[in-house]
Amino acid sequence: MASRESAPSVPEVRLKDLSPAVSPIELVARIVTFDRREVTRRADGSRRPLASGLLSDGTASVRFTWWDPPREGLERGTVVRAVGAEVREFRGRPEVTFTWRTRVGPASPAELPRVDGEEVPFRTVRELVAPLEGFRLEARVVRVAPRSVTVGEERRVVHEGLLADRTGAVALSSWSDFGLVAGEAVRVAGGYVRTFRGRPQLVLDERATVVRIEGTDLPDPTELLRAPPRSIARVEDEGGGAAVAVEGLVVGLLPPSGLVYRCPTCQRSVKNGLCRVHGQVDGQLDLRARIVLDDGTGSLTVNAGRADTERLGGLTLDDARRRLRDQPDPSLIAEELLERLLGRRLRVRGSGTRDDFGVTITPESIEPVEVDLDSTAEELATRLGGGRS
Ligand SMILES: [Zn+2]
Structure with a gap:
Protein backbone atom coordinates (compact mmCIF):
# COMPACT_ATOMS: atom_id res chain seq x y z
CA MET A 1 0.00 0.00 0.00
CA ALA A 2 2.81 2.37 0.91
CA SER A 3 4.16 2.37 -2.62
CA ARG A 4 0.80 3.44 -4.02
CA GLU A 5 0.54 6.35 -1.60
CA SER A 6 3.97 7.76 -2.25
CA ALA A 7 3.64 8.18 -5.98
CA PRO A 8 6.88 9.54 -7.44
CA SER A 9 6.62 13.17 -8.42
CA VAL A 10 5.80 13.66 -12.08
CA PRO A 11 6.30 16.78 -14.23
CA GLU A 12 3.41 19.22 -14.68
CA VAL A 13 2.79 19.57 -18.40
CA ARG A 14 0.59 21.93 -20.41
CA LEU A 15 -1.65 20.25 -22.95
CA LYS A 16 0.09 21.82 -25.94
CA ASP A 17 3.35 20.21 -24.80
CA LEU A 18 1.96 16.67 -24.35
CA SER A 19 4.14 13.87 -25.69
CA PRO A 20 4.03 10.09 -25.14
CA ALA A 21 7.74 10.37 -24.39
CA VAL A 22 6.88 12.14 -21.12
CA SER A 23 4.40 10.00 -19.17
CA PRO A 24 2.97 9.87 -16.57
CA ILE A 25 2.41 13.58 -15.96
CA GLU A 26 0.51 16.06 -13.82
CA LEU A 27 -1.96 18.43 -15.49
CA VAL A 28 -4.58 21.05 -14.69
CA ALA A 29 -7.41 21.36 -17.19
CA ARG A 30 -11.04 22.14 -17.68
CA ILE A 31 -13.51 19.37 -18.57
CA VAL A 32 -15.12 20.53 -21.82
CA THR A 33 -17.17 17.41 -22.52
CA PHE A 34 -17.78 14.34 -20.32
CA ASP A 35 -19.53 11.18 -21.52
CA ARG A 36 -19.89 8.27 -19.14
CA ARG A 37 -20.62 4.75 -20.30
CA GLU A 38 -19.87 1.11 -19.41
CA VAL A 39 -17.70 -1.31 -21.31
CA THR A 40 -17.79 -5.09 -21.04
CA ARG A 41 -14.55 -6.75 -20.06
CA ARG A 42 -13.65 -9.53 -22.45
CA ALA A 43 -12.01 -11.66 -19.79
CA ASP A 44 -14.99 -12.19 -17.47
CA GLY A 45 -17.89 -10.29 -19.04
CA SER A 46 -18.04 -7.84 -16.14
CA ARG A 47 -19.02 -4.21 -16.76
CA ARG A 48 -16.64 -1.38 -16.04
CA PRO A 49 -17.49 2.32 -16.09
CA LEU A 50 -15.53 4.55 -18.43
CA ALA A 51 -15.73 8.24 -19.25
CA SER A 52 -14.30 10.03 -22.22
CA GLY A 53 -14.39 13.56 -23.47
CA LEU A 54 -12.39 16.66 -24.10
CA LEU A 55 -10.03 18.51 -21.76
CA SER A 56 -8.58 21.91 -22.32
CA ASP A 57 -6.25 24.23 -20.48
CA GLY A 58 -6.21 27.26 -22.76
CA THR A 59 -3.11 26.04 -24.63
CA ALA A 60 -4.78 23.09 -26.41
CA SER A 61 -7.69 20.66 -26.26
CA VAL A 62 -7.12 16.90 -26.03
CA ARG A 63 -9.26 13.81 -25.69
CA PHE A 64 -9.21 11.94 -22.42
CA THR A 65 -10.24 8.49 -21.21
CA TRP A 66 -11.06 8.00 -17.54
CA TRP A 67 -11.38 4.50 -16.06
CA ASP A 68 -13.73 4.26 -13.07
CA PRO A 69 -14.76 7.95 -13.14
CA PRO A 70 -16.77 9.50 -10.29
CA ARG A 71 -20.20 7.90 -10.09
CA GLU A 72 -21.99 11.25 -9.94
CA GLY A 73 -20.32 12.40 -13.15
CA LEU A 74 -18.66 15.75 -13.62
CA GLU A 75 -20.17 18.99 -14.70
CA ARG A 76 -18.83 20.57 -17.86
CA GLY A 77 -16.50 23.42 -17.04
CA THR A 78 -15.14 21.78 -13.88
CA VAL A 79 -11.40 22.31 -13.48
CA VAL A 80 -9.43 19.27 -12.31
CA ARG A 81 -5.86 18.51 -11.32
CA ALA A 82 -4.71 15.03 -12.34
CA VAL A 83 -1.49 13.57 -10.95
CA GLY A 84 -0.13 10.49 -12.70
CA ALA A 85 -2.08 10.79 -15.98
CA GLU A 86 -0.75 8.65 -18.82
CA VAL A 87 -0.06 10.14 -22.24
CA ARG A 88 -0.59 8.08 -25.39
CA GLU A 89 -0.72 8.86 -29.04
CA PHE A 90 -3.80 8.04 -31.09
CA ARG A 91 -3.89 8.73 -34.83
CA GLY A 92 -0.97 11.05 -34.49
CA ARG A 93 -2.47 13.13 -31.66
CA PRO A 94 -1.68 12.88 -27.96
CA GLU A 95 -4.42 11.77 -25.56
CA VAL A 96 -4.46 11.33 -21.81
CA THR A 97 -5.74 8.42 -19.75
CA PHE A 98 -6.67 8.52 -16.07
CA THR A 99 -6.00 5.05 -14.65
CA TRP A 100 -6.41 3.62 -11.13
CA ARG A 101 -3.00 5.09 -10.41
CA THR A 102 -4.05 8.64 -11.37
CA ARG A 103 -5.20 10.97 -8.59
CA VAL A 104 -7.85 13.35 -9.93
CA GLY A 105 -9.17 16.16 -7.75
CA PRO A 106 -10.90 19.50 -8.09
CA ALA A 107 -8.83 22.59 -8.87
CA SER A 108 -9.52 26.29 -9.21
CA PRO A 109 -9.62 28.07 -12.58
CA ALA A 110 -6.80 30.24 -11.21
CA GLU A 111 -4.53 27.17 -11.32
CA LEU A 112 -4.93 26.84 -15.08
CA PRO A 113 -1.79 27.83 -16.96
CA ARG A 114 -1.50 31.48 -17.91
CA VAL A 115 -1.58 31.69 -21.68
CA ASP A 116 1.01 33.93 -23.24
CA GLY A 117 -0.27 35.33 -26.54
CA GLU A 118 3.14 34.82 -28.13
CA GLU A 119 3.20 31.06 -27.63
CA VAL A 120 -0.05 30.10 -29.30
CA PRO A 121 -0.70 30.12 -33.05
CA PHE A 122 -2.29 33.09 -34.76
CA ARG A 123 -5.82 32.60 -36.11
CA THR A 124 -8.03 34.80 -38.25
CA VAL A 125 -11.74 35.29 -37.51
CA ARG A 126 -12.63 33.00 -40.42
CA GLU A 127 -10.59 30.21 -38.81
CA LEU A 128 -12.50 30.33 -35.51
CA VAL A 129 -14.54 27.14 -35.57
CA ALA A 130 -15.81 25.52 -32.36
CA PRO A 131 -14.42 23.88 -30.35
CA LEU A 132 -11.13 25.75 -30.46
CA GLU A 133 -8.63 26.83 -27.83
CA GLY A 134 -5.02 27.83 -27.70
CA PHE A 135 -4.86 30.60 -30.29
CA ARG A 136 -4.42 34.31 -30.49
CA LEU A 137 -6.50 36.70 -32.51
CA GLU A 138 -5.96 40.28 -33.63
CA ALA A 139 -9.20 42.09 -34.25
CA ARG A 140 -11.09 45.35 -34.07
CA VAL A 141 -13.81 45.79 -31.44
CA VAL A 142 -16.83 46.74 -33.56
CA ARG A 143 -19.15 47.10 -30.61
CA VAL A 144 -19.38 45.94 -27.02
CA ALA A 145 -21.94 46.45 -24.25
CA PRO A 146 -22.48 44.99 -20.78
CA ARG A 147 -25.53 42.86 -20.09
CA SER A 148 -26.71 41.56 -16.75
CA VAL A 149 -27.55 37.85 -16.70
CA THR A 150 -28.60 35.31 -14.11
CA VAL A 151 -26.28 32.31 -13.79
CA GLY A 152 -27.81 29.88 -11.34
CA GLU A 153 -28.59 32.06 -8.30
CA GLU A 154 -26.05 34.69 -9.18
CA ARG A 155 -26.35 38.00 -11.10
CA ARG A 156 -23.37 38.43 -13.39
CA VAL A 157 -22.35 40.90 -16.05
CA VAL A 158 -21.34 39.61 -19.45
CA HIS A 159 -19.77 41.95 -22.02
CA GLU A 160 -21.22 41.10 -25.40
CA GLY A 161 -20.15 42.45 -28.73
CA LEU A 162 -18.56 41.89 -32.07
CA LEU A 163 -14.92 41.56 -33.14
CA ALA A 164 -13.77 41.77 -36.73
CA ASP A 165 -10.70 41.43 -38.88
CA ARG A 166 -10.29 41.42 -42.66
CA THR A 167 -11.71 37.89 -42.91
CA GLY A 168 -14.99 38.46 -41.07
CA ALA A 169 -16.72 39.17 -37.79
CA VAL A 170 -17.33 37.00 -34.73
CA ALA A 171 -19.62 37.40 -31.74
CA LEU A 172 -17.87 38.06 -28.44
CA SER A 173 -18.98 37.09 -24.95
CA SER A 174 -16.64 38.13 -22.14
CA TRP A 175 -17.19 37.16 -18.49
CA SER A 176 -14.37 39.42 -17.44
CA ASP A 177 -14.33 43.19 -17.87
CA PHE A 178 -11.33 44.01 -20.06
CA GLY A 179 -12.52 47.59 -20.51
CA LEU A 180 -13.07 47.00 -24.21
CA VAL A 181 -14.10 50.04 -26.22
CA ALA A 182 -15.62 50.05 -29.70
CA GLY A 183 -13.09 51.00 -32.35
CA GLU A 184 -9.94 49.80 -30.60
CA ALA A 185 -7.68 47.08 -31.94
CA VAL A 186 -6.77 44.21 -29.62
CA ARG A 187 -4.71 41.02 -29.45
CA VAL A 188 -6.66 38.38 -27.55
CA ALA A 189 -5.29 35.09 -26.20
CA GLY A 190 -6.57 32.47 -23.79
CA GLY A 191 -10.16 32.52 -25.04
CA TYR A 192 -12.12 29.68 -26.52
CA VAL A 193 -14.62 29.29 -29.31
CA ARG A 194 -17.97 27.63 -28.80
CA THR A 195 -21.09 27.34 -30.93
CA PHE A 196 -23.95 29.59 -29.90
CA ARG A 197 -27.20 29.58 -31.90
CA GLY A 198 -25.41 27.79 -34.69
CA ARG A 199 -22.61 30.39 -34.98
CA PRO A 200 -19.09 30.52 -33.56
CA GLN A 201 -18.74 32.73 -30.48
CA LEU A 202 -15.49 33.81 -28.85
CA VAL A 203 -15.68 33.44 -25.07
CA LEU A 204 -13.26 35.23 -22.76
CA ASP A 205 -12.96 34.71 -19.03
CA GLU A 206 -10.59 35.69 -16.26
CA ARG A 207 -7.65 33.77 -17.70
CA ALA A 208 -7.76 35.43 -21.10
CA THR A 209 -5.40 38.27 -21.92
CA VAL A 210 -6.21 41.36 -23.94
CA VAL A 211 -3.50 43.68 -25.26
CA ARG A 212 -4.15 46.91 -27.18
CA ILE A 213 -2.36 46.98 -30.53
CA GLU A 214 -1.85 49.40 -33.41
CA GLY A 215 -4.07 47.36 -35.73
CA THR A 216 -3.20 49.19 -38.93
CA ASP A 217 -4.17 46.08 -40.96
CA LEU A 218 -7.57 45.82 -39.33
CA PRO A 219 -10.73 47.13 -40.92
CA ASP A 220 -12.24 50.46 -39.95
CA PRO A 221 -15.25 49.82 -37.69
CA THR A 222 -17.49 52.33 -39.49
CA GLU A 223 -16.58 50.68 -42.79
CA LEU A 224 -17.65 47.36 -41.26
CA LEU A 225 -20.96 48.68 -40.02
CA ARG A 226 -21.65 50.28 -43.38
ZN1 LIG B 1 -41.13 32.06 -18.96
Whole structure:
Protein backbone atom coordinates (compact mmCIF):
# COMPACT_ATOMS: atom_id res chain seq x y z
CA MET A 1 0.00 0.00 0.00
CA ALA A 2 2.81 2.37 0.91
CA SER A 3 4.16 2.37 -2.62
CA ARG A 4 0.80 3.44 -4.02
CA GLU A 5 0.54 6.35 -1.60
CA SER A 6 3.97 7.76 -2.25
CA ALA A 7 3.64 8.18 -5.98
CA PRO A 8 6.88 9.54 -7.44
CA SER A 9 6.62 13.17 -8.42
CA VAL A 10 5.80 13.66 -12.08
CA PRO A 11 6.30 16.78 -14.23
CA GLU A 12 3.41 19.22 -14.68
CA VAL A 13 2.79 19.57 -18.40
CA ARG A 14 0.59 21.93 -20.41
CA LEU A 15 -1.65 20.25 -22.95
CA LYS A 16 0.09 21.82 -25.94
CA ASP A 17 3.35 20.21 -24.80
CA LEU A 18 1.96 16.67 -24.35
CA SER A 19 4.14 13.87 -25.69
CA PRO A 20 4.03 10.09 -25.14
CA ALA A 21 7.74 10.37 -24.39
CA VAL A 22 6.88 12.14 -21.12
CA SER A 23 4.40 10.00 -19.17
CA PRO A 24 2.97 9.87 -16.57
CA ILE A 25 2.41 13.58 -15.96
CA GLU A 26 0.51 16.06 -13.82
CA LEU A 27 -1.96 18.43 -15.49
CA VAL A 28 -4.58 21.05 -14.69
CA ALA A 29 -7.41 21.36 -17.19
CA ARG A 30 -11.04 22.14 -17.68
CA ILE A 31 -13.51 19.37 -18.57
CA VAL A 32 -15.12 20.53 -21.82
CA THR A 33 -17.17 17.41 -22.52
CA PHE A 34 -17.78 14.34 -20.32
CA ASP A 35 -19.53 11.18 -21.52
CA ARG A 36 -19.89 8.27 -19.14
CA ARG A 37 -20.62 4.75 -20.30
CA GLU A 38 -19.87 1.11 -19.41
CA VAL A 39 -17.70 -1.31 -21.31
CA THR A 40 -17.79 -5.09 -21.04
CA ARG A 41 -14.55 -6.75 -20.06
CA ARG A 42 -13.65 -9.53 -22.45
CA ALA A 43 -12.01 -11.66 -19.79
CA ASP A 44 -14.99 -12.19 -17.47
CA GLY A 45 -17.89 -10.29 -19.04
CA SER A 46 -18.04 -7.84 -16.14
CA ARG A 47 -19.02 -4.21 -16.76
CA ARG A 48 -16.64 -1.38 -16.04
CA PRO A 49 -17.49 2.32 -16.09
CA LEU A 50 -15.53 4.55 -18.43
CA ALA A 51 -15.73 8.24 -19.25
CA SER A 52 -14.30 10.03 -22.22
CA GLY A 53 -14.39 13.56 -23.47
CA LEU A 54 -12.39 16.66 -24.10
CA LEU A 55 -10.03 18.51 -21.76
CA SER A 56 -8.58 21.91 -22.32
CA ASP A 57 -6.25 24.23 -20.48
CA GLY A 58 -6.21 27.26 -22.76
CA THR A 59 -3.11 26.04 -24.63
CA ALA A 60 -4.78 23.09 -26.41
CA SER A 61 -7.69 20.66 -26.26
CA VAL A 62 -7.12 16.90 -26.03
CA ARG A 63 -9.26 13.81 -25.69
CA PHE A 64 -9.21 11.94 -22.42
CA THR A 65 -10.24 8.49 -21.21
CA TRP A 66 -11.06 8.00 -17.54
CA TRP A 67 -11.38 4.50 -16.06
CA ASP A 68 -13.73 4.26 -13.07
CA PRO A 69 -14.76 7.95 -13.14
CA PRO A 70 -16.77 9.50 -10.29
CA ARG A 71 -20.20 7.90 -10.09
CA GLU A 72 -21.99 11.25 -9.94
CA GLY A 73 -20.32 12.40 -13.15
CA LEU A 74 -18.66 15.75 -13.62
CA GLU A 75 -20.17 18.99 -14.70
CA ARG A 76 -18.83 20.57 -17.86
CA GLY A 77 -16.50 23.42 -17.04
CA THR A 78 -15.14 21.78 -13.88
CA VAL A 79 -11.40 22.31 -13.48
CA VAL A 80 -9.43 19.27 -12.31
CA ARG A 81 -5.86 18.51 -11.32
CA ALA A 82 -4.71 15.03 -12.34
CA VAL A 83 -1.49 13.57 -10.95
CA GLY A 84 -0.13 10.49 -12.70
CA ALA A 85 -2.08 10.79 -15.98
CA GLU A 86 -0.75 8.65 -18.82
CA VAL A 87 -0.06 10.14 -22.24
CA ARG A 88 -0.59 8.08 -25.39
CA GLU A 89 -0.72 8.86 -29.04
CA PHE A 90 -3.80 8.04 -31.09
CA ARG A 91 -3.89 8.73 -34.83
CA GLY A 92 -0.97 11.05 -34.49
CA ARG A 93 -2.47 13.13 -31.66
CA PRO A 94 -1.68 12.88 -27.96
CA GLU A 95 -4.42 11.77 -25.56
CA VAL A 96 -4.46 11.33 -21.81
CA THR A 97 -5.74 8.42 -19.75
CA PHE A 98 -6.67 8.52 -16.07
CA THR A 99 -6.00 5.05 -14.65
CA TRP A 100 -6.41 3.62 -11.13
CA ARG A 101 -3.00 5.09 -10.41
CA THR A 102 -4.05 8.64 -11.37
CA ARG A 103 -5.20 10.97 -8.59
CA VAL A 104 -7.85 13.35 -9.93
CA GLY A 105 -9.17 16.16 -7.75
CA PRO A 106 -10.90 19.50 -8.09
CA ALA A 107 -8.83 22.59 -8.87
CA SER A 108 -9.52 26.29 -9.21
CA PRO A 109 -9.62 28.07 -12.58
CA ALA A 110 -6.80 30.24 -11.21
CA GLU A 111 -4.53 27.17 -11.32
CA LEU A 112 -4.93 26.84 -15.08
CA PRO A 113 -1.79 27.83 -16.96
CA ARG A 114 -1.50 31.48 -17.91
CA VAL A 115 -1.58 31.69 -21.68
CA ASP A 116 1.01 33.93 -23.24
CA GLY A 117 -0.27 35.33 -26.54
CA GLU A 118 3.14 34.82 -28.13
CA GLU A 119 3.20 31.06 -27.63
CA VAL A 120 -0.05 30.10 -29.30
CA PRO A 121 -0.70 30.12 -33.05
CA PHE A 122 -2.29 33.09 -34.76
CA ARG A 123 -5.82 32.60 -36.11
CA THR A 124 -8.03 34.80 -38.25
CA VAL A 125 -11.74 35.29 -37.51
CA ARG A 126 -12.63 33.00 -40.42
CA GLU A 127 -10.59 30.21 -38.81
CA LEU A 128 -12.50 30.33 -35.51
CA VAL A 129 -14.54 27.14 -35.57
CA ALA A 130 -15.81 25.52 -32.36
CA PRO A 131 -14.42 23.88 -30.35
CA LEU A 132 -11.13 25.75 -30.46
CA GLU A 133 -8.63 26.83 -27.83
CA GLY A 134 -5.02 27.83 -27.70
CA PHE A 135 -4.86 30.60 -30.29
CA ARG A 136 -4.42 34.31 -30.49
CA LEU A 137 -6.50 36.70 -32.51
CA GLU A 138 -5.96 40.28 -33.63
CA ALA A 139 -9.20 42.09 -34.25
CA ARG A 140 -11.09 45.35 -34.07
CA VAL A 141 -13.81 45.79 -31.44
CA VAL A 142 -16.83 46.74 -33.56
CA ARG A 143 -19.15 47.10 -30.61
CA VAL A 144 -19.38 45.94 -27.02
CA ALA A 145 -21.94 46.45 -24.25
CA PRO A 146 -22.48 44.99 -20.78
CA ARG A 147 -25.53 42.86 -20.09
CA SER A 148 -26.71 41.56 -16.75
CA VAL A 149 -27.55 37.85 -16.70
CA THR A 150 -28.60 35.31 -14.11
CA VAL A 151 -26.28 32.31 -13.79
CA GLY A 152 -27.81 29.88 -11.34
CA GLU A 153 -28.59 32.06 -8.30
CA GLU A 154 -26.05 34.69 -9.18
CA ARG A 155 -26.35 38.00 -11.10
CA ARG A 156 -23.37 38.43 -13.39
CA VAL A 157 -22.35 40.90 -16.05
CA VAL A 158 -21.34 39.61 -19.45
CA HIS A 159 -19.77 41.95 -22.02
CA GLU A 160 -21.22 41.10 -25.40
CA GLY A 161 -20.15 42.45 -28.73
CA LEU A 162 -18.56 41.89 -32.07
CA LEU A 163 -14.92 41.56 -33.14
CA ALA A 164 -13.77 41.77 -36.73
CA ASP A 165 -10.70 41.43 -38.88
CA ARG A 166 -10.29 41.42 -42.66
CA THR A 167 -11.71 37.89 -42.91
CA GLY A 168 -14.99 38.46 -41.07
CA ALA A 169 -16.72 39.17 -37.79
CA VAL A 170 -17.33 37.00 -34.73
CA ALA A 171 -19.62 37.40 -31.74
CA LEU A 172 -17.87 38.06 -28.44
CA SER A 173 -18.98 37.09 -24.95
CA SER A 174 -16.64 38.13 -22.14
CA TRP A 175 -17.19 37.16 -18.49
CA SER A 176 -14.37 39.42 -17.44
CA ASP A 177 -14.33 43.19 -17.87
CA PHE A 178 -11.33 44.01 -20.06
CA GLY A 179 -12.52 47.59 -20.51
CA LEU A 180 -13.07 47.00 -24.21
CA VAL A 181 -14.10 50.04 -26.22
CA ALA A 182 -15.62 50.05 -29.70
CA GLY A 183 -13.09 51.00 -32.35
CA GLU A 184 -9.94 49.80 -30.60
CA ALA A 185 -7.68 47.08 -31.94
CA VAL A 186 -6.77 44.21 -29.62
CA ARG A 187 -4.71 41.02 -29.45
CA VAL A 188 -6.66 38.38 -27.55
CA ALA A 189 -5.29 35.09 -26.20
CA GLY A 190 -6.57 32.47 -23.79
CA GLY A 191 -10.16 32.52 -25.04
CA TYR A 192 -12.12 29.68 -26.52
CA VAL A 193 -14.62 29.29 -29.31
CA ARG A 194 -17.97 27.63 -28.80
CA THR A 195 -21.09 27.34 -30.93
CA PHE A 196 -23.95 29.59 -29.90
CA ARG A 197 -27.20 29.58 -31.90
CA GLY A 198 -25.41 27.79 -34.69
CA ARG A 199 -22.61 30.39 -34.98
CA PRO A 200 -19.09 30.52 -33.56
CA GLN A 201 -18.74 32.73 -30.48
CA LEU A 202 -15.49 33.81 -28.85
CA VAL A 203 -15.68 33.44 -25.07
CA LEU A 204 -13.26 35.23 -22.76
CA ASP A 205 -12.96 34.71 -19.03
CA GLU A 206 -10.59 35.69 -16.26
CA ARG A 207 -7.65 33.77 -17.70
CA ALA A 208 -7.76 35.43 -21.10
CA THR A 209 -5.40 38.27 -21.92
CA VAL A 210 -6.21 41.36 -23.94
CA VAL A 211 -3.50 43.68 -25.26
CA ARG A 212 -4.15 46.91 -27.18
CA ILE A 213 -2.36 46.98 -30.53
CA GLU A 214 -1.85 49.40 -33.41
CA GLY A 215 -4.07 47.36 -35.73
CA THR A 216 -3.20 49.19 -38.93
CA ASP A 217 -4.17 46.08 -40.96
CA LEU A 218 -7.57 45.82 -39.33
CA PRO A 219 -10.73 47.13 -40.92
CA ASP A 220 -12.24 50.46 -39.95
CA PRO A 221 -15.25 49.82 -37.69
CA THR A 222 -17.49 52.33 -39.49
CA GLU A 223 -16.58 50.68 -42.79
CA LEU A 224 -17.65 47.36 -41.26
CA LEU A 225 -20.96 48.68 -40.02
CA ARG A 226 -21.65 50.28 -43.38
CA ALA A 227 -20.63 47.27 -45.45
CA PRO A 228 -22.89 47.02 -48.49
CA PRO A 229 -25.69 44.48 -48.30
CA ARG A 230 -25.06 41.05 -49.71
CA SER A 231 -27.41 38.75 -51.59
CA ILE A 232 -29.69 36.63 -49.44
CA ALA A 233 -28.55 33.54 -51.38
CA ARG A 234 -24.98 34.22 -50.26
CA VAL A 235 -26.00 34.81 -46.64
CA GLU A 236 -27.86 31.47 -46.79
CA ASP A 237 -24.81 29.70 -48.22
CA GLU A 238 -22.65 31.07 -45.43
CA GLY A 239 -25.16 30.01 -42.77
CA GLY A 240 -25.81 33.56 -41.60
CA GLY A 241 -23.08 35.48 -39.79
CA ALA A 242 -22.34 37.75 -36.86
CA ALA A 243 -22.58 40.90 -39.01
CA VAL A 244 -25.00 40.44 -41.88
CA ALA A 245 -26.43 43.19 -44.10
CA VAL A 246 -29.18 42.46 -46.62
CA GLU A 247 -31.71 44.46 -48.56
CA GLY A 248 -34.98 43.24 -49.99
CA LEU A 249 -38.71 43.63 -50.28
CA VAL A 250 -41.18 42.63 -47.58
CA VAL A 251 -43.19 39.76 -49.06
CA GLY A 252 -44.99 38.54 -45.95
CA LEU A 253 -45.20 38.16 -42.18
CA LEU A 254 -44.84 34.88 -40.29
CA PRO A 255 -46.85 34.04 -37.18
CA PRO A 256 -46.65 35.05 -34.42
CA SER A 257 -46.61 38.66 -35.61
CA GLY A 258 -48.58 41.61 -34.28
CA LEU A 259 -49.74 41.44 -30.68
CA VAL A 260 -48.15 38.65 -28.69
CA TYR A 261 -48.11 37.72 -25.02
CA ARG A 262 -44.74 37.28 -23.37
CA CYS A 263 -43.73 35.59 -20.14
CA PRO A 264 -42.88 38.34 -17.60
CA THR A 265 -39.89 36.31 -16.39
CA CYS A 266 -38.17 35.03 -19.54
CA GLN A 267 -39.82 37.04 -22.36
CA ARG A 268 -40.66 33.87 -24.31
CA SER A 269 -43.95 34.09 -26.12
CA VAL A 270 -46.83 32.60 -24.17
CA LYS A 271 -49.39 30.29 -25.75
CA ASN A 272 -52.79 29.88 -24.06
CA GLY A 273 -51.38 31.45 -20.89
CA LEU A 274 -48.55 28.90 -20.70
CA CYS A 275 -44.82 29.63 -20.85
CA ARG A 276 -42.69 26.73 -22.07
CA VAL A 277 -40.43 27.16 -19.03
CA HIS A 278 -42.51 28.87 -16.34
CA GLY A 279 -45.90 27.23 -16.89
CA GLN A 280 -49.03 29.26 -16.13
CA VAL A 281 -48.08 32.95 -16.24
CA ASP A 282 -49.76 36.30 -16.54
CA GLY A 283 -48.54 37.12 -20.06
CA GLN A 284 -47.61 40.70 -20.94
CA LEU A 285 -48.62 42.23 -24.26
CA ASP A 286 -45.90 42.99 -26.76
CA LEU A 287 -45.71 43.95 -30.39
CA ARG A 288 -43.48 42.17 -32.88
CA ALA A 289 -43.14 41.38 -36.57
CA ARG A 290 -41.52 38.35 -38.16
CA ILE A 291 -40.81 39.89 -41.53
CA VAL A 292 -40.14 37.77 -44.62
CA LEU A 293 -37.64 39.67 -46.77
CA ASP A 294 -36.94 38.70 -50.38
CA ASP A 295 -34.25 40.11 -52.67
CA GLY A 296 -34.82 37.96 -55.75
CA THR A 297 -32.01 35.52 -54.82
CA GLY A 298 -33.79 34.12 -51.77
CA SER A 299 -35.73 35.02 -48.66
CA LEU A 300 -35.10 35.14 -44.94
CA THR A 301 -36.89 36.08 -41.73
CA VAL A 302 -36.20 39.26 -39.78
CA ASN A 303 -37.36 39.15 -36.15
CA ALA A 304 -38.37 42.75 -35.49
CA GLY A 305 -38.91 43.68 -31.85
CA ARG A 306 -41.34 46.20 -30.45
CA ALA A 307 -39.41 49.41 -31.27
CA ASP A 308 -38.80 48.47 -34.93
CA THR A 309 -42.33 47.16 -35.35
CA GLU A 310 -43.83 50.36 -33.93
CA ARG A 311 -41.65 52.56 -36.15
CA LEU A 312 -42.12 50.58 -39.38
CA GLY A 313 -45.76 49.77 -38.82
CA GLY A 314 -46.68 53.28 -37.65
CA LEU A 315 -48.58 51.74 -34.76
CA THR A 316 -47.62 51.78 -31.10
CA LEU A 317 -48.24 49.03 -28.59
CA ASP A 318 -50.68 51.36 -26.82
CA ASP A 319 -52.60 51.91 -30.10
CA ALA A 320 -52.74 48.16 -30.62
CA ARG A 321 -53.88 47.56 -27.04
CA ARG A 322 -56.63 50.16 -27.42
CA ARG A 323 -57.79 48.59 -30.65
CA LEU A 324 -57.83 45.17 -29.05
CA ARG A 325 -60.28 46.53 -26.46
CA ASP A 326 -62.62 47.72 -29.24
CA GLN A 327 -62.21 44.68 -31.45
CA PRO A 328 -60.97 41.72 -29.43
CA ASP A 329 -59.34 39.98 -32.40
CA PRO A 330 -55.52 40.20 -32.31
CA SER A 331 -55.24 38.90 -35.90
CA LEU A 332 -56.57 42.27 -37.12
CA ILE A 333 -53.39 43.91 -35.83
CA ALA A 334 -51.22 41.42 -37.74
CA GLU A 335 -53.25 42.11 -40.88
CA GLU A 336 -52.84 45.84 -40.47
CA LEU A 337 -49.08 45.46 -39.99
CA LEU A 338 -48.85 43.32 -43.11
CA GLU A 339 -50.76 45.92 -45.10
CA ARG A 340 -48.36 48.64 -44.00
CA LEU A 341 -45.20 46.61 -44.56
CA LEU A 342 -45.91 44.60 -47.69
CA GLY A 343 -43.80 45.61 -50.68
CA ARG A 344 -41.57 47.99 -48.70
CA ARG A 345 -37.86 47.85 -49.32
CA LEU A 346 -35.80 47.41 -46.14
CA ARG A 347 -32.10 47.35 -45.41
CA VAL A 348 -31.42 45.15 -42.42
CA ARG A 349 -28.23 44.67 -40.39
CA GLY A 350 -27.77 42.23 -37.58
CA SER A 351 -26.69 38.71 -36.76
CA GLY A 352 -28.07 35.85 -38.80
CA THR A 353 -28.46 32.19 -37.88
CA ARG A 354 -29.57 29.34 -40.09
CA ASP A 355 -31.73 26.38 -39.14
CA ASP A 356 -34.00 23.97 -41.05
CA PHE A 357 -36.35 26.85 -41.88
CA GLY A 358 -33.66 29.07 -43.33
CA VAL A 359 -31.88 32.17 -42.09
CA THR A 360 -33.30 34.34 -39.30
CA ILE A 361 -31.85 37.78 -38.58
CA THR A 362 -31.86 39.36 -35.15
CA PRO A 363 -31.68 42.96 -36.31
CA GLU A 364 -29.52 45.75 -34.97
CA SER A 365 -31.00 48.16 -37.45
CA ILE A 366 -33.83 48.11 -39.96
CA GLU A 367 -33.94 51.04 -42.35
CA PRO A 368 -36.57 51.63 -44.98
CA VAL A 369 -34.89 52.36 -48.32
CA GLU A 370 -36.23 55.15 -50.46
CA VAL A 371 -37.40 53.50 -53.60
CA ASP A 372 -36.06 54.99 -56.80
CA LEU A 373 -38.95 54.32 -59.16
CA ASP A 374 -36.79 54.25 -62.31
CA SER A 375 -34.35 51.66 -60.96
CA THR A 376 -37.15 49.61 -59.45
CA ALA A 377 -38.95 49.56 -62.79
CA GLU A 378 -35.72 48.52 -64.48
CA GLU A 379 -35.12 45.81 -61.89
CA LEU A 380 -38.61 44.51 -62.38
CA ALA A 381 -38.22 44.57 -66.14
CA THR A 382 -34.94 42.67 -65.88
CA ARG A 383 -36.50 40.07 -63.60
CA LEU A 384 -39.36 39.66 -66.04
CA GLY A 385 -36.87 39.22 -68.90
CA GLY A 386 -37.61 42.46 -70.71
CA GLY A 387 -34.53 44.44 -69.64
CA ARG A 388 -32.14 46.06 -72.11
CA SER A 389 -29.22 43.76 -72.72
ZN1 LIG B 1 -41.13 32.06 -18.96
